[in-house]
Amino acid sequence: EVQLVESGGGLVQPGGSLRLSCAASRFTFNNFWMHWVRQAPGKGLVWVSRIDRDGSRKDYADSVKGRFTISRDNAKNTLYLQMNSLRAEDTAMYYCARAISESKKGCGFWGQGTLVTVSS
Amino acid sequence: QSVLTQPPSASGTPGQRVTIFCSGGSSNIGNNTVNWYQQLPGTAPKLLIYSNIQRPSGVPDRLSGSKSGTSASLAISGLQSEDEADYYCAAWDDSLNGVLFGGGTKLTVL
Numbered sequence: 001e002v003q004l005v006e007s008g009g010g011l012v013q014p015g016g017s018l019r020l021s022c023a024a025s026r027f028t029f030n031n032f033w034m035h036w037v038r039q040a041p042g043k044g045l046v047w048v049s050r051i052d053r054d055g056s057r058k059d060y061a062d063s064v065k066g067r068f069t070i071s072r073d074n075a076k077n078t079l080y081l082q083m084n085s086l087r088a089e090d091t092a093m094y095y096c097a098r099a100i101s102e103s104k105k106g107c108g109f110w111g112q113g114t115l116v117t118v119s120s
Numbered sequence: 121q122s123v124l125t126q127p128p129s130a131s132g133t134p135g136q137r138v139t140i141f142c143s144g145g146s147s148n149i150g151n152n153t154v155n156w157y158q159q160l161p162g163t164a165p166k167l168l169i170y171s172n173i174q175r176p177s178g179v180p181d182r183l184s185g186s187k188s189g190t191s192a193s194l195a196i197s198g199l200q201s202e203d204e205a206d207y208y209c210a211a212w213d214d215s216l217n218g219v220l221f222g223g224g225t226k227l228t229v230l
Contacts, residue, residue: 035219037165045157045165045208047219061218100170106155106210107219108176110164 002027004096004111011117016086020114022079022096030054030074033099035107036081038092038116048094049081050105064090086118121145122213124222131228137197140225142209144190148220152212154192156185159206159224168207169194196227204229 008020022034036048049060049070058070069082079096093113100108125143132138142154156169167176169185172192182197192211196203209222 037219037221044206044224045159045210045221047210047221050219059217062216095164100155100167100176104170106153106170106212107157107165108167108170110166112164 002098002109004098004109006094006096006111006114009094009114009116011119012086013120014087014118016118017082017084018086018116020081020083020094020096020116022081022111024077024079024098027098029072029077031102033105034070034072034079035097035099036070036079037095037097037107037110038090039095039113040089040092043092046092047107051079083116086116088118090116091118092116122147122216122220124148124209124211124220126207126209126222126225128223129226129228131230132196132199133230134199134201136199137195138199138227139193139195140207140209140227142192142194142222144192144211144220146190147215148190148211148213149187149192150190151214154185154187155210156192156194157208157210159208161205165208199229201229203227 003025005023035050067085071080095113097107097110153171157165159165172187213220
């Protein structure tokens with residue numbers, strides 16, 4: 001079965017940086033678009049970013065544009081999210097998600113998430 | 121409009137049929153397909169319906185999706201206690217150039 005394991009979350013001060021990773025296995029990673037989605041405590045799902053199969057196309061939510069960067073290393077089957085200039089409102093569980101299929105780009109299979117807390 | 125609107129809550133008794141609606145606009149549901157997700161407490165979301173009406177393997181056929189114009193719905197028949205969860209609709213938005221999620225509907229099985 002598809003496996004996605006996020007890591008890199010933790011406590012960071014406002015203005016700080018973190019890099020999240022998502023290790024993918026049991027599917028052909030470079031055939032799928034990938035997403036990051038976050039969920040603040042007690043709140044709903046909010047899409048953050050997506051990247052195409054070879055990393056040439058990246059889309060971002062307005063709330064993170066210019067601060068977050070999505071990337072992937074297909075040789076390592078790993079998705080990344082570099083988060084800079086972090087704010088309290090970035091506090092959330094961050095999920096990586098694989099596209100539904102090789103032709104359908106929406107969020108399909110989800111990892112278990114990694115928690116990011118931005119606080120002084 | 122670039123927002124997907126869901127009722128915050130829904131409820132039903134075991135065996136009943138419940139429908140959750142998701143209202144959007146021409147830039148999202150009106151021009152793109154809708155996906156539905158279930159999130160059980162303390163767990164990651166799970167895809168229930170994609171491309172408006174398709175069920176991934178393993179999702180029971182008592183769950184069904186539909187779409188008409190700028191609205192979509194998720195129907196759950198033969199309601200069971202294990203259906204108690206949060207449900208989210210989602211669609212690509214051409215104006216925002218991003219994925220929109222609805223605010224979520226908390227389903228309670230009475």
